[in-house]
Amino acid sequence: MNVWSGEPIPNEQSTLGVGVPLKDAEMVRHRLIKSKLLLQQKKPIKTKELVFFPITDPKQIPSLLSDITFEFQQKLFSSRLEQEPIKLCLQKEFPHIKWEDISLKYDQIGEIAVLKLNSSITSQSIRQRVGELILSRSPRLKAVINKSDIVVGVKRVYPIEHLAGKRIWQSWHQEYGVFIFIDLRAYFNPRLAEEHHRVAMSVNPGERILDLFTGVGSFALHCAKKTSCDVVAIDINSYAINALKRSIKKNKLKGNINPIIGDSLNILRLQSHFDRVIINLPQVSVNYLPYGAKLLKKGGIITFYQFISKSETPETQIRHKVSKELGDVISYKEQYIKVGREVSPSRIQVNIDLQIN
Numbered sequence: 496m497n498v499w500s501g502e503p504i505p506n507e508q509s510t511l512g513v514g515v516p517l518k519d520a521e522m523v524r525h526r527l528i529k530s531k532l533l534l535q536q537k538k539p540i541k542t543k544e545l546v547f548f549p550i551t552d553p554k555q556i557p558s559l560l561s562d563i564t565f566e567f568q569q570k571l572f573s574s575r576l577e578q579e580p581i582k583l584c585l586q587k588e589f590p591h592i593k594w595e596d597i598s599l600k601y602d603q604i605g606e607i608a609v610l611k612l613n614s615s616i617t618s619q620s621i622r623q624r625v626g627e628l629i630l631s632r633s634p635r636l637k638a639v640i641n642k643s644d645i646v647v648g649v650k651r652v653y654p655i656e657h658l659a660g661k662r663i664w665q666s667w668h669q670e671y672g673v674f675i676f677i678d679l680r681a682y683f684n685p686r687l688a689e690e691h692h693r694v695a696m697s698v699n700p701g702e703r704i705l706d707l708f709t710g711v712g713s714f715a716l717h718c719a720k721k722t723s724c725d726v727v728a729i730d731i732n733s734y735a736i737n738a739l740k741r742s743i744k745k746n747k748l749k750g751n752i753n754p755i756i757g758d759s760l761n762i763l764r765l766q767s768h769f770d771r772v773i774i775n776l777p778q779v780s781v782n783y784l785p786y787g788a789k790l791l792k793k794g795g796i797i798t799f800y801q802f803i804s805k806s807e808t809p810e811t812q813i814r815h816k817v818s819k820e821l822g823d824v825i826s827y828k829e830q831y832i833k834v835g836r837e838v839s840p841s842r843i844q845v846n847i848d849l850q851i852n
């Protein structure tokens with residue numbers, strides 16, 4: 496239940512803050528940033544049970560945090576030191592580069608910043624300086640790494656170039672209160688957090704779930720955290736499954752996860768019946784649909800993710816592909832479709848749930 500403690504009483508130094516439980520803090524921070532409600536020049540305050548974020552507009556908070564317990568309080572938030580923007584520093588130090596055209600956006604994976612630096616910056620020392628500056632601006636970071644443009648091989652990992660900070664490639668990451676152990680030698684994409692959460696929210700107690708390309712097990716962990724389901728989670732990459740085993744120990748799960756290192760093709764030959772099959776190998780997921788469908792109970796759900804080329808009508812494109820794979824043999828009903836993130840200038844990802852009859 497949300498707690499609205501009435502109109503806050505401001506004073507000259509204090510700022511209005513919203514307090515949320517520690518477990519929800521990371522998710523709330525992301526939502527506040529996305530909605531431009533976080534006062535970024537002030538530092539959040541952490542107490543034993545809550546984190547208070549300084550905010551701009553309390554009226555928008557109840558709808559933004561409708562699923563979370565929160566409270567308002569006036570607080571004395573300390574200011575962050577005014578620091579020169581990174582690009583300005585770089586422009587002064589390396590004036591021959593047009594920094595305004597270079598993206599320095601990074602994904603924060605636990606304590607690691609993962610950057611995709613433009614390949615035109617070839618100088619090792621400049622690349623390292625970018626890493627140092629990013630590190631100096633965020634006390635929560637321990638390391639900055641750069642990933643090359645291409646995700647390579649069947650395991651979908653990228654070569655790691657260490658730019659600054661500790662030489663680490665493993666870290667704990669949190670999504671919606673779920674702890675996920677990340678090993679950068681296995682695939683992980685923090686931008687899938689909402690999908691992990693969406694799927695878990697639709698799982699019912701007692702479901703049997705097969706997560707065919709589980710990676711570090713994000714779907715499996717979200718589902719087993721939400722309810723008492725049974726998940727078989729398989730991946731060919733041993734780093735991924737070893738990471739999942741650590742996460743299983745760390746989270747207080749309601750459900751059970753059976754982590755398997757192996758080729759999903761072997762599982763597809765099983766004689767077993769699941770309520771839900773998750774297929775997230777987006778280059779070729781659609782080709783696995785007939786096999787996934789055979790492993791489902793009547794009325795079961797296949798959740799899958801597929802890359803397609805950008806077009807005016809992505810839904811038509813993906814429906815055509817699905818019908819080619821399933822149409823004549825298996826009857827199905829589309830339950831959910833979302834044109835998701837852009838994965839390259841020419842490709843997008845589509846997220847779909849199909850009910851198999």
Ligand SMILES: C[S@@+](CC[C@H](N)C(=O)[O-])C[C@H]1O[C@@H](n2cnc3c(N)ncnc32)[C@H](O)[C@@H]1O
Nearest residue numbers: 649650682708709710713730731732758759775
């Ligand atoms: C896109 S990632 C999965 C991401 C994960 N589901 C998530 O939400 O974070 C695809 C995964 O498929 C695994 N993989 C590729 N081919 C495989 C196969 N034949 N059998 C099992 N796993 C495979 C890769 O190691 C990689 O971890």
